[in-house]
Amino acid sequence: MTGERPIRLAIVDDDPLVRAGLRILVGGSPDIEVVAEAGDGAEAVTAADAHWPDIILMDIRMPRVDGLVATRRIRSREGAPQVIVLTTFDADEYVLEALRGGASGFLLKDTPPREILAAVRSVASGAATLSPTVIRRLIDHVADPEAGTRRARARARLADLTEREREVAILVGQGHSNAEIAGELGMSLPTVKGHVSRLLSKLDLNNRVQIALLVHDAELL
Amino acid sequence: MTGERPIRLAIVDDDPLVRAGLRILVGGSPDIEVVAEAGDGAEAVTAADAHWPDIILMDIRMPRVDGLVATRRIRSREGAPQVIVLTTFDADEYVLEALRGGASGFLLKDTPPREILAAVRSVASGAATLSPTVIRRLIDHVADPEAGTRRARARARLADLTEREREVAILVGQGHSNAEIAGELGMSLPTVKGHVSRLLSKLDLNNRVQIALLVHDAELL
DNA sequence: CGCCTTCCGCACGGATCGCTCAGGATGGCG
DNA sequence: CGCCATCCTGAGCGATCCGTGCGGAAGGCG
Numbered sequence: 463m464t465g466e467r468p469i470r471l472a473i474v475d476d477d478p479l480v481r482a483g484l485r486i487l488v489g490g491s492p493d494i495e496v497v498a499e500a501g502d503g504a505e506a507v508t509a510a511d512a513h514w515p516d517i518i519l520m521d522i523r524m525p526r527v528d529g530l531v532a533t534r535r536i537r538s539r540e541g542a543p544q545v546i547v548l549t550t551f552d553a554d555e556y557v558l559e560a561l562r563g564g565a566s567g568f569l570l571k572d573t574p575p576r577e578i579l580a581a582v583r584s585v586a587s588g589a590a591t592l593s594p595t596v597i598r599r600l601i602d603h604v605a606d607p608e609a610g611t612r613r614a615r616a617r618a619r620l621a622d623l624t625e626r627e628r629e630v631a632i633l634v635g636q637g638h639s640n641a642e643i644a645g646e647l648g649m650s651l652p653t654v655k656g657h658v659s660r661l662l663s664k665l666d667l668n669n670r671v672q673i674a675l676l677v678h679d680a681e682l683l
Numbered sequence: 684m685t686g687e688r689p690i691r692l693a694i695v696d697d698d699p700l701v702r703a704g705l706r707i708l709v710g711g712s713p714d715i716e717v718v719a720e721a722g723d724g725a726e727a728v729t730a731a732d733a734h735w736p737d738i739i740l741m742d743i744r745m746p747r748v749d750g751l752v753a754t755r756r757i758r759s760r761e762g763a764p765q766v767i768v769l770t771t772f773d774a775d776e777y778v779l780e781a782l783r784g785g786a787s788g789f790l791l792k793d794t795p796p797r798e799i800l801a802a803v804r805s806v807a808s809g810a811a812t813l814s815p816t817v818i819r820r821l822i823d824h825v826a827d828p829e830a831g832t833r834r835a836r837a838r839a840r841l842a843d844l845t846e847r848e849r850e851v852a853i854l855v856g857q858g859h860s861n862a863e864i865a866g867e868l869g870m871s872l873p874t875v876k877g878h879v880s881r882l883l884s885k886l887d888l889n890n891r892v893q894i895a896l897l898v899h900d901a902e903l904l
Numbered sequence: 905c906g907c908c909t910t911c912c913g914c915a916c917g918g919a920t921c922g923c924t925c926a927g928g929a930t931g932g933c934g
Numbered sequence: 935c936g937c938c939a940t941c942c943t944g945a946g947c948g949a950t951c952c953g954t955g956c957g958g959a960a961g962g963c964g
Contacts, residue, residue, distance in 0.1 A: 562826045589815035590822055597811045600821055601782050610783045624911065637893035640951070653913045659952055669920085670951075671895045672858035678899060845941065861921070872920095874943050880922055890950085891921075 469586045472498040472515035472543070474506040474532070476524040480571075484519060487575050494582060503527025503535075510536045515543045517582050520565070522549040522556055530559050537564025544585045548578070557599050567591040616680035619665055627664075628682075630657040634670050635677030690807045693719040693736035693764070695727040695753070697745040701792075705740060708796050715803060724748025724756075731757045736764050738803050741786070743770040743777055751780045758785025765806050769799070778820050788812040837901035840886055848885075849903075851878040855891050856898030 471494050473484050481499050488494045498513040500506040502524045510518060518536065522529040533545045546567030547560045560568055566585045569578060570593045581591040592600065623631065626647075633643045640654040647654070661673055692715050694705050702720050709715045719734040721727040723745045731739060739757065743750040754766045767788030768781045781789055787806050790799060791814045802812040813821065844852065847868075854864045861875040868875070882894055 558825060561822050562831055564826075566822075584815070590818045591815075592818060594805070594810040594812075597813060597818070600825060601787075601811055603825060604779060604821065605783045605785075607783075626912065634892065637888075637890065637896055639890060649912085650914065652915060655950095655952065656913070659954085662952070667858075669858065669860060671855065671892050674892045674895060675856075675858055675899070678896070847942065870942085871944060873945060876920095876922065877943070880924085883922075 466493075468493050468495040469517060469582060470495055470497045470513070470515040471582060472496070472500065472506070472509055472513065472518045474500040474503075474509075474518060474524070474529065475521040475548075476501050477521075480521070484578075487578065491579055494579065501525075503529055503532030506532045507535050510543055516586055518543050518545045519548050519578075519582070520545050522547060522551060522560070530556065530563055533560060533565050534563035546581060546585055546591070548573075552593070552595055552599065554599055554603065557596055558603065561600075568596045569593050570595065612679050613681055616676050619676065620680050620682070623661070623664065627657055627661055630654060631661055631673055631677050632682050634658065634661070635674045635682065637674065687714075689714050689716040690738060690803060691716055691718045691734070691736040692803060693717070693721065693727070693730055693734060693739045695721045695724075695730075695739060695745070695750065696742040696769075697722050698742075701742070705799075708799065712800055715800065722746075724750055724753030727753045728756050731764055737807050739764050739766045740769050740799075740803070741766050743768060743772060743781070751777065751784055754781060754786050755784035767802060767806055767812070769794075773814070773816055773820060775820055775824065778817055779824065782821075789817045790814050791816065833900050834902055837897050840897065841901050841903070844882070844885065848878055848882055851875060852882055852894055852898050853903050855879065855882075856895040856903065858895065 471488060473481050473496060475481050475484070478501075481501075485496055485499075488496055497515050498509040500509045504527045506518065506520065506529075507527075509515075520529045520533055524532075529547060529549070533547065536542050537545060542564070544567070545560075545565045546569060547556075547565050548569050548571060549556070550571045552568075552570055557568055567581050567590060569581055569591070573581075573593055584591050620628065620631065629647060630643060633646060638646065640658065641651055644651045644654045658670060658673070662668065662670075665673065665676060667673055667676070692709060694702050694717060696702050696705070699722075702722075706717055706720075709717055718736050719730040721730045725748045727739065727741065727750075728748075730736075741750045741754055745753075750768060750770070754768065757763050758766060763785070765788070766781075766784075766786045767790060768777075768786050769790050769792060770777065771792045773789075773791055778789055788802055788811060790802055790812070794802075794814055805812050841849065841852065850868060851864060854867060859867065861879065862872055865872045865875045879891060879894070883889065883891075886894065886897060888894055888897070
């Protein structure tokens, strides 16, 4: 990697001291070159357009336009630079919002300098880098025990249905009427009714909406 | 960390060669001690009970009981050991299922030996460790633009509803009948019908199931 | 084969849903 | 005040849904 052209880096932080620190940090690495700095999100967007960096180190809490919004704006273009969020706050909302906005990294400011540089290189080569606590947050978020067991329970209840019944249940879950289902599955309307009726009784439900909700909990799409 | 008692490690893989390789790898690290080995998921569960390791390196594809099921079983107990999944396959399903099952690590088998050891130590000290490609997968999953915008779109459609209409919509989304809604909100049955009817027309839908699905997309629970 | 079980299919009736039309209450505006 | 707009409320009626009952096809078993 060091034999290639240097990585073009932009630094975005409202605190001049932080920017200076990062600049000095990068100064020791000939394979990384600081091509732009910005003090808020608005400047960041224009700087990204003007200097086409490979990577942007982005703070979140900044005046005018914050880093999350700036990230989304920058990443919405084709061939946009990669964004690594670098902040003191690892609140769940921030992490998810940043990653959804297109960030490829999320580092806390207590990250050792060496690892910040490593993250820049790693993201430049296509990977993603997150601080350990951020990874933990992300895992907890997808692991969401509630959602997991709800799906499992729903699947269990749907387990001993006939193949035909399951097909009908899924179409009910899509919001189709009995007539539509009849057409879709090639059977008569009263037959569909029969299946729906059996579904209600087997699953101990009161109406088709509850069938639909159960199907969605089971994630049969 | 090296001054403490050694990390108790269990190795679970159906391939004796892989187990041997890992054993030799760990052999060079005095701070890690292999206390158990297992060749399938069932053995893994009993071994975890018998030897209470701190960390388990777990393969996924194994005869009888696979690593995902074994992970879930082991992690369902109090004070269970941490599990690091170590596999060649990084399919989305595997990653999510493993993390939901309680795994604290997910490494691909092409991970350099040094980093496997680092991951063991890191997880032992409470952090989580994922291979870069796995992190990428995880990010893509939470970033899922579809889910994010679906919620946003659903909210937008529900935005210009009356307060009363929204209340009715939510109860429809819970699977309640019109009569139940009437009781719940203290109005007459025909009134509820009127609201539902207006909901269908305003939202351009065909039946109450679709209202329910929209409410759930908007996450109004 | 005869018997049983399970599933699919269908028809009828009562219950529920969904549409249309309309009255009444509130608030803004000239 | 008169007028309009918006919202909540309600009644009548046709369409759809849901429950019950029944017949037929397919498979297991003595």
